[in-house]
Every structure is written in C-alpha cells, then in structure tokens.
Amino acid sequence: xxRAAPALAALVVLVGGAACCGSGSGPALRVSAASSLxxxxxxxxxxxxxxxxVHVVLDSAGSQTLATRIVEGAPxxxxxxxxxxxxxxxxxxxxxxxxxxxxxxxxxxxxxxLGNPAGIRSLADFARSGASLGLCARQVPCGRAARRxxxxxxxxxxxxxxxxxxxxxxxxxxxxxLDAAVVYRSDIVGARxxxxxxxxxxxxxxxxQHVIVALRGGGAEADAFVDFVRSPRAARILxxxxxxxx
Amino acid sequence: xxxxxxxxxxxxxxVAAGLLVLPLVALAQRAPWRDLGAILASGxxxxxxxxxLATATAAAAVCVVLGVPLAWVLARMxxxxxxxxxxxxxxxxxxxxxxxxxxxxxxxxxxxxxxDWLADQFGIVLVFSPAAVVLAQAFVxxxxxxxxxxAALRSVDPRYEDAAxxxxxxxxxxxxxxxxxxxxxxxxxxxVLAWARALGEFGATITFAxxxxxxxxxxxxxxxxxxxxxxxxxxxxSLLLIAVAFVVLVALRDRWLLTSGRx
Amino acid sequence: MLRADVHLQRGDLDLDVALDAxxxxxxxxxxxxxAGKTTLLRALAGLETPASGRIELDGEVLDDPASGRHVxxxxxxxxxxFQDAVLFPHLSVLDNVAFGLRARGYARGDARREAHAxxxxxxxxxxxxxxxxxxxxGQAQRVALARALAPAPRLLLLDEPLASLDAANQVEVRTAxxxxxxxxxxxxxxxxxxxxxxxxxxxxxxxxxxxxxxxSGSPADLAARPRTSYVAQLVGVNLWRGAADGTAVxxxxxxxxxxxxxxxxxxxxxxxxxxxxxxRARPEGSPRNTWAGxxxxxxxxxxRVRVRLAGPPAVVAEVTQAAVAALGxxxxxxTWVSVKATELEVSPA
Numbered sequence: 019x020x021r022a023a024p025a026l027a028a029l030v031v032l033v034g035g036a037a038c039c040g041s042g043s044g045p046a047l048r049v050s051a052a053s054s055l056x057x058x059x060x061x062x063x064x065x066x067x068x069x070x071x072v073h074v075v076l077d078s079a080g081s082q083t084l085a086t087r088i089v090e091g092a093p094x095x096x097x098x099x100x101x102x103x104x105x106x107x108x109x110x111x112x113x114x115x116x117x118x119x120x121x122x123x124x125x126x127x128x129x130x131x132l133g134n135p136a137g138i139r140s141l142a143d144f145a146r147s148g149a150s151l152g153l154c155a156r157q158v159p160c161g162r163a164a165r166r167x168x169x170x171x172x173x174x175x176x177x178x179x180x181x182x183x184x185x186x187x188x189x190x191x192x193x194x195x196l197d198a199a200v201v202y203r204s205d206i207v208g209a210r211x212x213x214x215x216x217x218x219x220x221x222x223x224x225x226x227q228h229v230i231v232a233l234r235g236g237g238a239e240a241d242a243f244v245d246f247v248r249s250p251r252a253a254r255i256l257x258x259x260x261x262x263x264x
Numbered sequence: 265x266x267x268x269x270x271x272x273x274x275x276x277x278x279v280a281a282g283l284l285v286l287p288l289v290a291l292a293q294r295a296p297w298r299d300l301g302a303i304l305a306s307g308x309x310x311x312x313x314x315x316x317l318a319t320a321t322a323a324a325a326v327c328v329v330l331g332v333p334l335a336w337v338l339a340r341m342x343x344x345x346x347x348x349x350x351x352x353x354x355x356x357x358x359x360x361x362x363x364x365x366x367x368x369x370x371x372x373x374x375x376x377x378x379x380d381w382l383a384d385q386f387g388i389v390l391v392f393s394p395a396a397v398v399l400a401q402a403f404v405x406x407x408x409x410x411x412x413x414x415a416a417l418r419s420v421d422p423r424y425e426d427a428a429x430x431x432x433x434x435x436x437x438x439x440x441x442x443x444x445x446x447x448x449x450x451x452x453x454x455x456v457l458a459w460a461r462a463l464g465e466f467g468a469t470i471t472f473a474x475x476x477x478x479x480x481x482x483x484x485x486x487x488x489x490x491x492x493x494x495x496x497x498x499x500x501x502s503l504l505l506i507a508v509a510f511v512v513l514v515a516l517r518d519r520w521l522l523t524s525g526r527x
Numbered sequence: 528m529l530r531a532d533v534h535l536q537r538g539d540l541d542l543d544v545a546l547d548a549x550x551x552x553x554x555x556x557x558x559x560x561x562a563g564k565t566t567l568l569r570a571l572a573g574l575e576t577p578a579s580g581r582i583e584l585d586g587e588v589l590d591d592p593a594s595g596r597h598v599x600x601x602x603x604x605x606x607x608x609f610q611d612a613v614l615f616p617h618l619s620v621l622d623n624v625a626f627g628l629r630a631r632g633y634a635r636g637d638a639r640r641e642a643h644a645x646x647x648x649x650x651x652x653x654x655x656x657x658x659x660x661x662x663x664x665g666q667a668q669r670v671a672l673a674r675a676l677a678p679a680p681r682l683l684l685l686d687e688p689l690a691s692l693d694a695a696n697q698v699e700v701r702t703a704x705x706x707x708x709x710x711x712x713x714x715x716x717x718x719x720x721x722x723x724x725x726x727x728x729x730x731x732x733x734x735x736x737x738x739x740x741x742x743s744g745s746p747a748d749l750a751a752r753p754r755t756s757y758v759a760q761l762v763g764v765n766l767w768r769g770a771a772d773g774t775a776v777x778x779x780x781x782x783x784x785x786x787x788x789x790x791x792x793x794x795x796x797x798x799x800x801x802x803x804x805x806x807r808a809r810p811e812g813s814p815r816n817t818w819a820g821x822x823x824x825x826x827x828x829x830x831r832v833r834v835r836l837a838g839p840p841a842v843v844a845e846v847t848q849a850a851v852a853a854l855g856x857x858x859x860x861x862t863w864v865s866v867k868a869t870e871l872e873v874s875p876a
Contacts, residue, residue: 086491136293150392155475157489178392179474182488186471194375196389280786423613426574429600430607432678441626445617 046073047239048093052100053079053185054160055228057208058122058259060100064261066243077125080158080183088113088233095236096243098228100124100159105229115240118229121248122261124202125223126160126167128216129191129209136197138216141168143198144175152187152199155180163224164200171222188213202226207260228261288506295503296496303500311478312486312501316463319394323401324409324459330402331409332451336439338410339417350411357407364403365471372399372409372472376506396473397480401462408461412454416447456516461508529682529714532580533590542566542738546716553715554707555729557722559757562735564718568684571716572607573600579809584682584714601630606675606683606713611691612667614659621646621655627678645673649707661718664692665700672707683708684829689724699729722761735759752874753797765803765842767796771873781839785815786871795874800833802870803844806863807854814865822860826853832856836864 051059056078063074076092077084085104088094089111098121099105105118114232130138136149144151153175161180168175178196181187187199192212206215230247232240246252253263268274279393296303303309338349356364372379373391382388390396439506466484473480475489483505485490490498529548529570542563548554556564569575571582573589576597582590589598599778606627614623624642629635646652649669659667668688675683678721688704689697701803705728719725725732726746734742734749734757746762753759759766769778771790777783804810810817820836827833832851834844842864846856856862 082493083491150389152474155489157493177476179476179480181475182470190369190474193369193373195369195373371720383840421613424615426569426572426600427607427609427613427615428626428630429574432601432630433626433676434601437630442615446615447618506528512565 046075046238047095047243048075048077049096049098049243050077050079050084050088050092050094051098052084052159052228052254053078053183054124054202054205054260055098055122056101058204058256058261059247060111061255061259062247063218065146065251065255066246069246070143070242072239072243082157087209093235094233095240096230098230098247100228101162101226102229103159103162105231106170108231108233113233115232115234115236118231119244119248120227121244121252122256122263123229124204124228124229124261126163126200126218126226127202127203127206128198128218129206130214130216131191131194131196132212132214134214135194136217138198140216141171141173141218141222144177144200145173147176149197150195151175151177152179152190152196153177154184154187154200158182158184159226160184160200160202163226164222167200167218167222170224171219202260204260225262290383291499291502291506295499300503301502303497304504306497308477308481308486309497309501312483313504314479315394315397315478315481316483316524319397319419320400320459320462322398323405323462324455327409327458327462328407328451328455331406331454332413332444335410335413335417338352338414350414354407355412356404361404361465361467365400365468367395368403368468368472372396391472392474392476392480394479397469397482400468400472401465404465404468405458405461408457409451409454412450412457413447416450417443420446453516456512461513463508464505477486477497528585529571529716530581530583531571533567533577533582534579535566535570535575535577536545537563537566539574540738542565542570544733544735544738544740546733546740548714548716550712550714552730553717553728554862555725556716556718556735557720557725557731557732557761558735560720563651563738564735565686566719567735568607568686568716568718571682572605573603575596604678604681606678606680608668608675608683608685608688610669610687611664612659612671614662614667614670614674616659618659619655620651620657620659620662623659623670624674626674631678638841642673642677645677646670649673649703663696665696665703668692668700669703669707672704675713679713683711683713683715685715687719688717689719689721704728722763724759725761734761752872754795759797763800763843765798765800767840769794769796774868775874778840780841782818784840784866784871785868786873787868788873788874790873792875797872797874798845798866798870800845802866803842804865805834805836805844805846805850805854805856806865809863810865812865815868816871817863817865820862820864822856822858822862824858825856835861838864 024044027030048061049063056076060076063076066072067074081099081101081104084097085099088097088108097105097108102118108114109117128138128141143149153164156162156165184201184205188205188209190196191199192209206213230244232244256263334353338346338353341349369376369391371377374383374389379390390399424442424446425438430441433441464484466488469482470485475481475485483501487498487501490501528551533542533544544567546554556567558564566575570577577590577592578588579592581588588596589603589763590596615626618626621639621642625638626643628641642650643655646655649672651666651669654662654666662670665820689701692700701724708728717728729746731748732743732749733740736755736757742758743748749758750762750764753762753764753766756766767778767780769776771792771794773789774786775783776786776794776796788797802863818838820838820842822834823837824835825832828845831845832848834846834856836842836844844864854862
C-alpha cells in the first residue's frame with residue numbers, strides 16, 4: 019500500500035491538474051475558430067495581444083465540430099463560425115452572451131492547380147465526368163454554400179470527393195490531386211500564389227456571412243475580443259487576407 | 265493467482281473497467297432504440313455499411329496475400345536486419361493515420377511518386393476510389409497480420425521443415441502443407457484483427473480516398489458527419505460498429521490475447 | 528552403400544569424419560554431447576552442406592563441395608527419424624506416414640493405402656485415424672519410423688530415437704526397433720549416446736568425440752580394447768594412460784601400476800571392474816598393485832554393485848552386495864584396492 023501511494027498521488031494530481039486548468043481559470047482567452055477563419059483570426063489575435071496584453075489561445079476545427087463541442091461543455095470563451103447555422107445551435111442552447119454578430123463575409127471561388135491543367139472555365143465544368151472535382155461536404159458551411167451556388171447555376175454536379183474541411187480541399191488542389199474545387203475567395207488569397215483561380219459568375223455566386231459570438235464563460239473579456247474583431251483595425255487585416263468587410 | 269488482490273488494486277481495476285464501459289453505456293442510453301431499425305435501413309447508412317464491410321474484407325484479403333510472404337521473409341531474417349525490418353513493418357501502427365494517408369497520397373496520388381507513372385502509363389488513378397479505401401485500410405491493418413504470423417512462424421520448431429524436406433517436399437510444398445497449417449490459428453487471428461482495424465479506419469481513408477457517399481464514405485466517416493446534424497444516425501451507426509467488433513472478438517474466444525499460435 | 532567423407536564447421540564444432548556403411552548394416556555413431564553426431568547425420572541427410580569432402584550413396588554423388596555439387600534434402604532418397612518423432616501435429620497418423628509418398632507424386636488414395644500397410648506392419652494400424660498428440664512416446668517414435676520408411680529410402684538415419692522415452696518404455700521400444708530395423712533394406716545409420724542402444728541396435732560402432740572418429744569396430748571390439756576414456760566409460764571398463772618403463776607404468780593421473788608384460792613408451796592400461804578387489808585393511812598376498820582409496824559413489828548395477836573410488840589412480844570396482852555390507856562401503860569410507868598384474872591389459876597408446 020505504501021509503495022503504491024506516491025504513484026496514486028501523482029495520478030490524482032495529474033488528472034486534477036488537467037481538470038482545473040481546463041476550466042479556463044487562467045488569464046488566457048480561449049477562442050474556437052472555423053478552419054477557414056484560422057489564418058485571419060491568428061493575425062487578429064496577435065494584434066489584440068499586442069494591444070491589450072491578453073493572451074489568446076486559438077482552437078481550430080470545422081464549424082460544426084466546434085459547435086458540438088461547445089454545446090457538450092467545452093470551456094470556450096469565443097466562437098467564430100464560417101456561417102450562421104452552428105452559431106444558432108449554440109445560441110439555442112443558452113450558452114451565448116448575445117446573438118451572433120457578422121464580422122466578415124466571403125464569396126466562393128473555384129480553386130484549380132497552377133496552370134489549370136484540366137482547363138476549368140466555370141461551375142458548369144463541375145458536371146464533367148473526366149476531371150477530378152471536389153466540394154466540401156454538405157454538412158459544413160462551405161459545402162452548403164457551394165451547393166447553393168451550383169443550384170443557382172443550374173449545374174448537376176458530379177464530384178469525386180466531399181471533404182470534411184475546406185483546408186483539406188485546398189491542400190489536395192495545390193497538390194494537383196484535384197483538378198478543381200469550390201472554396202472561399204479568402205482561401206485563394208491565402209494561398210499566396212500556390213493556387214490557380216477561376217471566377218464564379220456573380221449571378222451564381224453566394225455570399226457567406228461569418229459570425230462571431232461571445233460565450234457565457236468568457237465574461238467581459240469575451241465581449242471585448244468580439245468588439246475588437248469587428249473593429250476597423252481588424253477589418254483591415256481581414257481585407258488583406260481576402261475577406262469582405264462592409 | 266488464487267489469492268485475491270489487495271483492495272486498492274481491485275479499486276483501480278474497477279475504475280479502469282468503468283473508463284472502458286462508461287462510453288458504451290452512455291451510447292446505449294442515448295440510443296434511439298425504437299427507430300433503430302428504420303435508421304439502419306436508410307439509404308446513406310446502408311451505403312456506408314455495405315462499403316465498410318466490403319472494403320474491410322478486401323483490405324484483410326490484401327493483408328493476407330501480401331502479409332504472409334512478408335511474414336515468412338521476416339521470420340527467416342536474423343540479427344539487426346530483422347529488428348530494423350520489423351520496425352518498418354510496424355510503422356503504420358505508430359504513425360498517426362492521417363500521416364499514413366498523406367504518405368499514400370504523395371506516393372500513389374495522381375501526382376505521386378508512383379501514382380504519376382501509373383496514371384501516365386496505364387491510366388490508372390487510385391485516389392478518390394474504393395480501391396483507395398482498401399489501400400488505406402490495408403496500410404494501417406497490415407502490421408497486425410504480419411507481426412502475428414511472423415511470431416507464429418518463428419515459434420515453429422525448424423525440425424518440422426527439416427522433416428518435410430527429408431520426406432521429399434520442396435520449399436513451397438513444405439510451406440503450404442506443413443508450416444502454414446501450423447500457424448493457421450495465428451493467421452486467422454491476425455486476419456480478423458486486421459479486418460477490425462480496417463473497419464474502424466478514418467484518418468488515412470479520408471486523406472487518401474476522400475469522402476463520397478456510396479463510393480468512399482465508410483461507416484466511421486458517416487458517423488463523423490452525422491454527429492452534428494443527425495445525432496441519432498451517428499449513435500445508431502456507432503452502436504452497429506461496436507456490436508460488430510464485439511461479436512468478432514467474442515468469436516475469436518480469447519485467441520487474440522495470446523501472442524503466437526499454440527498447438 | 529554409403530561412402531561419406533564430411534568436413535564442416537558449426538560454431539565451436541569442427542567435424543572431420545569418414546564413414547562407410549553397407550546395405551543391411553546398422554552403423555551406430557556414439558559419442559558424448561556436442562561431439563557432432565547430429566550434425567553428421569544432418570549432413571548425410573542434406574540438411575547441412577559440408578565445406579569439403581564427398582558423400583556418395585549407391586554410386587550417386589550427393590555432396591561434392593569441390594565441384595559445387597550439393598543435392599538438397601528433398602531430392603535425396605533419405606529417411607530421417609528425429610529425436611522425439613516430430614510428427615506433423617495437424618495431420619492424422621495415416622497422413623503423416625503418407626506424407627512422403629504424396630510429396631513424391633502419389634495420389635492421395637494410393638498414398639494412404641501404402642501408409643496403412645506400413646502401419647499394419649508395425650502393429651499400429653488401429654491408430655491410423657488418431658492425431659499425433661494422442662500417441663504415447665513409443666508409439667510416436669514407431670510412427671515416425673513408418674513415415675521415414677514409406678517412401679522406400681536408400682539411406683535411413685535415426686537421431687537418438689529412444690532418448691526422449693522414459694526408462695520403462697525404452698526396453699520395449701528398443702526391442703521392437705531392433706526387430707523393425709533388421710527388416711529394412713536400406714543403409715542404416717543410427718546416432719545415440721546410450722551404450723545399451725548401441726549394443727542392441729548397432730552392428731558396428733563409430734565413436735565420435737570432438738568432431739573426430741576416435742575408434743570404430745563391433746561392440747565387442749570396443750569392450751575388449753577401449754582406446755579413450757569415453758569409450759571405456761561407455762563399455763564400463765577402467766582405462767588409464769601412462770608411460771611404460773619395463774613392467775612399471777607411470778600413470779599420467781598419478782600412481783604407478785605393475786603390469787605383466789614389459790613395455791616402453793606411452794600406453795593404455797585397462798582392467799575390468801570385476802577384477803578389482805576391495806579390502807578393509809592393506810592386503811597381503813600376490814596382487815602387485817595395491818593402493819589406498821576413498822569411496823566416492825556406490826551404485827547398484829543389476830544384482831551387483833559398482834563402487835567408484837578416488838585414488839590416485841581413480842578406479843571402478845564391481846563387487847557383490849554382500850561385500851558392500853561386509854566392508855561397510857559408503858561414500859567417504861577409506862578402502863584398500865588391489866588388482867593383479869595379470870588382470871591388467873596394456874596396449875600402445
């Protein structure tokens with residue numbers, strides 16, 4: 019018994035420590051950001067830290083996944099989602115400090131590998147059977163938006179994969195494994211020349227609004243961060259990486 | 265071990281058991297028992313189920329066909345070379361599955377090292393196809409089969425092969441009629457473990473084969489996607505996966521716990 | 528006819544053996560553990576490749592390292608009976624015996640019929656459907672013999688066939704084996720470390736020590752004139768090395784013995800244990816060799832007793848049980864030893 023006691027004590031400390039520090043009692047502000055927003059929000063968070071000295075910890079995944087985790091009790095203070103649906107779910111469960119606020123918008127674009135090897139010209143090419151085409155899965159925001167755009171263009175799309183994450187789509191197009199994929203315009207800008215770009219006709223294109231919301235566990239700090247994200251300073255950063263800020 | 269363990273050991277054991285059983289109990293508690301039949305019979309679920317069973321079986325077959333010769337070669341190696349070779353074979357077990365999938369993509373993708381040549385010469389494109397699912401699953405499951413069979417082969421008394429040789433059997437006949445039958449239990453165990461591992465594979469599959477209902481959307485993938493929107497379907501699928509795994513493990517009757525084939 | 532000249536090295540073992548055997552003759556290879564007996568057998572079977580030498584069976588060259596010829600085991604007409612049988616556990620007794628025939632292209636039905644005949648010949652037909660695990664040690668060994676003989680090999684090799692059996696079974700199986708072997712037409716080479724096996728089963732013995740042949744001949748030859756202490760121990764005879772100087776022999780282990788015939792130079796001196804006499808006190812009388820010894824072990828041997836004494840020189844005496852009682856012989860008892868000079872056999876070393 020005496021020999022096991024130190025091991026047992028260590029185990030308790032480890033588990034307890036993890037539990038304690040996970041409840042956000044430290045000074046760090048925990049922000050969950052959709053993967054398509056991660057690059058932008060990282061820059062914004064850095065600027066916020068420089069200005070206020072508040073340390074921001076960023077957590078990135080698909081909007082749906084993040085919403086589920088929050089509803090199930092993840093200790094998050096701010097949630098930035100690629101569209102409104104996931105935020106609605108969080109608000110409906112009573113965990114938000116207020117309604118979600120739009121902080122940026124995006125439109126869709128067709129990403130192709132450099133040199134456009136398959137000669138993609140428009141959304142109509144997504145009905146082609148010869149090329150390797152990709153979309154986001156229906157269950158994620160960029161997938162929902164892409165399907166709306168395809169409907170508007172009257173295209174019966176036949177694709178080879180429906181990725182869980184727009185970043186996975188971008189990676190595969192960059193690597194040349196996909197001939198084309200429907201992604202956000204901000205992804206094209208963010209690729210810094212590694213991706214080719216084919217525009218979608220304005221009539222067909224869909225405007226996606228990115229929403230941010232402060233959560234109950236975050237207090238006034240969370241509100242302050244949300245305000246910063248909607249400030250002109252942050253807007254400049256967002257525009258540089260390809261988002262629309264009105 | 266007839267004496268009962270001390271109380272605190274029993275307590276820790278109970279905690280461990282609880283850790284393993286609790287998630288299952290939670291799933292069962294949240295399951296839509298009344299609608300289970302309808303959910304499981306729906307289009308997307310049946311597609312994913314059928315695809316998972318077919319690809320896992322195909323992957324297990326690939327593991328057996330390629331893995332048994334590999335195990336044979338490995339079992340005949342000695343010294344440092346054997347240790348290094350075995351570590352390479354075991355690599356997919358320690359690699360994060362997504363890393364494995366990425367590696368497959370870079371090797372066998374359309375612009376991959378080998379895939380490029382396959383596409384140009386034969387017009388064969390593996391990515392985003394059911395074949396890619398089988399390959400990804402086989403990649404992660406192979407070590408289970410190879411290491412299980414190799415351990416059994418090493419434990420076979422070499423005199424059995426000597427006896428077969430003196431009776432006039434060449435190397436191939438000896439392997440098929442003497443050695444292989446003697447390691448059959450380990451082979452079966454390894455194949456079933458490989459099948460189970462293939463069935464549950466997620467990261468490598470999504471990275472290399474993508475996701476498309478009816479073509480590459482396996483059960484684990486379907487569960488992940490259903491988690492937010494169609495919670496009940498996700499739980500139903502999870503229970504199905506667990507039930508299948510449980511039945512398989514019970515059918516193996518503890519064989520998978522023993523290391524090498526024992527006669 | 529087997530003509531074998533085998534040179535090879537395996538680890539510490541340096542094997543250098545020339546061996547001939549005729550059809551219908553059982554050659555017994557005896558020697559201590561590690562002498563290379565099993566390695567020799569494996570080389571004859573083709574399971575090991577000699578570094579140099581030549582192995583020829585009935586005129587066919589099986590091994591000729593100089594010309595690079597090595598006929599692999601599966602192409603030789605050799606039957607091998609392993610220590611503890613090594614029957615295939617997943618096959619029935621019948622299929623085990625039929626294995627060699629199937630490997631040579633017999634159809635399953637024919638092979639099984641032939642196998643059945645062999646089992647019947649050895650009195651094991653009723654075990655045909657059993658698995659090897661259900662057999663006793665002795666039965667398994669006989670099935671192994673049937674399995675090795677079924678393909679009608681020209682050379683039959685047996686590696687310590689009785690070593691894994693317990694003492695009670697050994698006598699029965701040894702008798703059966705002796706009778707079975709006498710009916711086998713092939714050249715037969717048997718390896719054993721047991722002197723009784725050697726005496727009962729072999730027609731001619733070859734003694735292998737440290738990879739070299741130290742003596743060969745019939746069991747009687749070996750018993751009469753052992754040339755090494757191993758052989759002497761094997762046949763149960765006292766043997767000493769020494770330097771003769773007329774009728775006195777100075778033993779290399781210490782002590783001097785007086786022999787009947789004068790000689791000069793290095794010699795081997797032997798005496799049967801039965802000719803060694805033990806006394807409580809220093810004896811008087813004609814025996815010219817007497818010395819004080821201490822009893823080390825006392826072991827029954829049939830209805831007599833073998834007493835090992837430390838000298839110098841060390842000696843084994845065989846006496847009656849009555850003598851043991853009368854002299855109070857127990858380990859540690861000081862005892863006088865005497866041997867007549869005429870009982871000592873001397874030969875050049």
